[in-house]
Amino acid sequence: MKECPTEAQVAAIGILSQNDFGDYKTYKVACACGCDHHIGDVVISADERGISMTQSTTVSTAYWHQYCKINYTECWPLINAKYFVNAAINRIALVWQVLFKGNITMTGDIVMTQQQTINYANTLTHAMADVEQFRQARINNM
């Protein structure tokens, strides 16, 4: 059983501790670009086989790809029309790829700043040591 917290936790840039069940910890890893679409999930857990880390990222299609590259900087209606045309062509291109290529190219990137990378590595190191303590305690109680 976990003790009641008595000290404030230290915040780390780019790493959010989500759940801590002792031998099972989950984190959110934010992308340095600030986009909500680029968030990774990290799970560190310990069981009879050892410690494992799972990282997953939500991926998306290349929705930012510009088919219409004409630059209408001074005309707002044409800029809006360009975005509409690009979005429509993107959807058609995706359907085309699925039909005739059989798959869609997708990407999932998480950019980390130097500070975030240090925080990320430090979080993983401490989480692994922590879940290992729970694993050893469970093994010793068997």
Ligand SMILES: [Zn+2]
């Ligand atoms: Zn990003």
